[in-house]
Amino acid sequence: MKNLLLFTILILFIAVGSSAQKAIGYGGELSVLSIKPNARLWISKNTGFEVFGGIATELDYFKLNDVEAGVKILKTIIYNRSNRTYWGVVGKWKWVDVFDPNKTTSLPVPGIFIGKEWYSKKINRKGFAIELGYQYGHKEYTVYSPEKHIPLPTKELFDEFPLILNLRYSFYQLRK
Numbered sequence: 590m591k592n593l594l595l596f597t598i599l600i601l602f603i604a605v606g607s608s609a610q611k612a613i614g615y616g617g618e619l620s621v622l623s624i625k626p627n628a629r630l631w632i633s634k635n636t637g638f639e640v641f642g643g644i645a646t647e648l649d650y651f652k653l654n655d656v657e658a659g660v661k662i663l664k665t666i667i668y669n670r671s672n673r674t675y676w677g678v679v680g681k682w683k684w685v686d687v688f689d690p691n692k693t694t695s696l697p698v699p700g701i702f703i704g705k706e707w708y709s710k711k712i713n714r715k716g717f718a719i720e721l722g723y724q725y726g727h728k729e730y731t732v733y734s735p736e737k738h739i740p741l742p743t744k745e746l747f748d749e750f751p752l753i754l755n756l757r758y759s760f761y762q763l764r765k
Contacts, residue, residue, distance in 0.1 A: 614716055616759030622646050622750055623657060629759060637663035637675070645683070648750050657683045657698070666703075671710075676703045683726060685747050691733040692745065700724030702753045714761035722753035 614629045618641060625643030632638070642658035659681025667674040679700040686692045702722025709715045726749030731740045 611764040612714070612761050613764055614714075614759035614761040616716070616757055618643075618755050618757045620645075620755045621752060622648065623655075625657070627757070627759075629663075631663075634668050635665040637665075639663065641681075647685070647747070654688050655683060655685050656687050657681050659698075663704075670708075672705065672707045674703075674705050677701070677720075679722075679724065679753070681724075683749065685728075691735050691738065694728060694730040694745075694747065696726050696728040696747070696749075698724050698726035698749050700753055702755075704755075706757075708761070714763070716757070716759040716761055718755070718757040718759070720753060720755040720757070723751055724749055724753050725751060 612631045614631075616627060616629075618625045618627050623643055623645035625641045627639055627641035629637060629639040639661040640659075641661070642656075644653045645655040645657050646653050647655060659679060661677050661679045663675050663677040665673055665675045679698075679702060681698045681700075682695060683698050684693065684695045686694070700722055701724075702720045704718055704720035706716050706718035709717075726747070728747050729744050730747065732743055732745050733739060734741055
């Protein structure tokens, strides 16, 4: 049974690698309420992954005091040599009010999006992308007293901004 499982996994990786574009891109992403560095790995023309992490703010007040990190799974809809249309799912973990130990909390934020990426291959391999989608994150949490660190009778409510609107710029290199 173990040999069959190992053989199946090996065949899947060989099949994916044989038709792969094999490109990895490093860059940055500007969102509605966050700035994130990221790395995107296209393992084939149709499948890709991205990891990211960065600083964010809340919609109520603009202070860069939140941190988020996550992963995207990407699937190509339309592929040309100079552009790509794709959809994906995103899962991120958000830490709210990181620098205030009496008011901090964390929560998962899932989402779904569609994107378009354009490539420039003239001098260096560069990519520009725009993504649009929906995400959901909601949490009610306890606030603690700054003096004695005991729970206060009031609760705070955090709602993640539901719109995903990302602008990305990446430098790509081909993998061997």
